Amino acid sequence: MYFSTGDCAAEDKNRVWAETLSRTYFPLSAECHNTAEFRGELRSWSLGILGLSDMECDGVLYHRRRTDFANEKDSSLLITIPHRGDVHFKQAARSTKCSPGGFLVERGDMPYEFWHARRNKLWVLKVPTASVRARLGATDRLGALTFDATSGVGAYFAGAVRNTIDNIDVIPDAARELAGQQLLELLCLAMRSDDRLLSSASSTIRSAHLQRAEQFIRDNLKNPRLSSELVAESCGISQRYLQQLFAENDLSVIGYIRDERLTRCDEALKAANDTSSVASIALEWGFYDQAQFCKHYKKRFGCTPTDTRRQSRGETKREH
Template identity: 70%
Template sequence: MLVSTDNSGATDKSAIWSRTISETYFPLSVQCHDPQAFNGSLRSWGLGILGLSEMHCDAVMYRRHKSHFAEEKDSSLLITIPQAGDVLFEQSSRETRCAPGSFLVEQGDMPYEFSHARRNKLWVLKVPTASVQSRLGPTERLSALTFDATSGVGSFFVGAVRNTIDSIEVINDAARELAGQHLLDLLCLSMRSDDRILDSSVSTIRAAHLQRAEQFIRDNLANPKLTPMLVAESCGISRRYLQGLFAENDCSVAGYIRDKRLTRCHETLTMGHDSSTMAQIAHKWGFYDHAQFCKHYRSRFGCTPTATRKKARTEAEHRPD
């Protein structure tokens, strides 16, 4: 999809931009220096569960208020990669400046302010919060953090975003969905390599053990032998101690494993062009009893796996090119 205010005859071009931004990402208030002269263009594409966009626009301020997300059921993160100039961001009492050569994490279910003082070019990924949580854990610690994209995995991730944009018009919908999964995995890998992510929320030995156990689980969801005993042994603690750590958070080890596996199954089922069978998807993420899988899936998502897949394929069939 391509939207531009350049050829619009409207007297308030900022209103068009506000509507475009809200429809592409989520509701935001937009403040422009000169609403009549404002110029912006935005291209956006669906990559399965991810959204990807490229925008060029004049100086602007975006504000996300509590009223914007009070009724939203599913939260998202925005990953902004500035190309032409710095952006300023404030959320959760954190203020940061993100320059070209880095990328910024914005949490959609919390108020924030985002601005750039001159015309800029941005790449933006919209990512389901649950998908990041299933790979990295709690996302609150990511809010307003900037990550280096000049070397290592961060550079690889941004390079993959660039290559995707360059190739997006010549690949089919199935390839776009796979590209989205690839970008999601690279994004989480690049953030995980930052010491702030693994250490920022750890304040006690028990918290450190819990975080290590949770990350081991998230990294081994596809292992059919993933059990509480394996987790405990891999983390160098007893099974009883491990169960106590999770009980303190009103959860069981098995329940945590099941929840993360259900999230990964849901990701695949929402890919309208994925050709895997229901059994293959369930087996890939450790579910070998179809009836139990369907029961837990319905309890978690409020519908059957079949209904999710049918909805995703219907939407894919009717999605404009």
């Protein structure tokens, strides 16, 4: 999709620009610093479960308010990579600045303010919160964090975003979904390598043990031997202690494993160009009983796996 404010009347620019970004990301409001002279261009693409956009616009202030997401079922994160100048962000008790050479994480399930004073160029990824949670754990600590994109995995991630945008017009739909998956994995790897994510969730020995156990589970979901016994053994703790750690957070080890696997299955089912059957996707992620898989999936997502697959492919359910 491509949009430009070039033909908009000055009095309509705030509204039209806000509506355009709301369709691309999620509902928000926009206040152009100089409405009469404001110019904005936006290109956006779907990469399977991810959205990617290339935006260039003059100074603007965005608001995301509680009323904007009160009825949203699924939340998203925005990953912003600025190019020409600083962007500023405020969410909850955090205020931060992200400069070129970094990237910023914005939580869509909380109010925020985002602004840049002068014309800027931004790359923005819209990422399902559940997909990041399935790879990193709790996402509440991510809002308003900035990450380095000049070295290491962060630079590789930013380079992959650039390469995707530069070649998007010649990438077929199936390859776009694959590119989206690769960008998601690189993003999470870049964030996981940041010490703040480890220290912020590990203020006590017990929370450190829980985080280590959760990460081991997320990294081994395809292992058919994954069990509370294997998790405990790999983390060097007893099964009883492991169960206590999860119980303190109103979870069970088996329930946590099942929910993480369901999230990965849901991602695969929503991939329109994935030719795998529902049964093979379930089996790949550790579900060996199809009836139980369908039961748990419907309870979690409110529809059957087959319905999700049909919807992702634009199919309609056949009437009998």
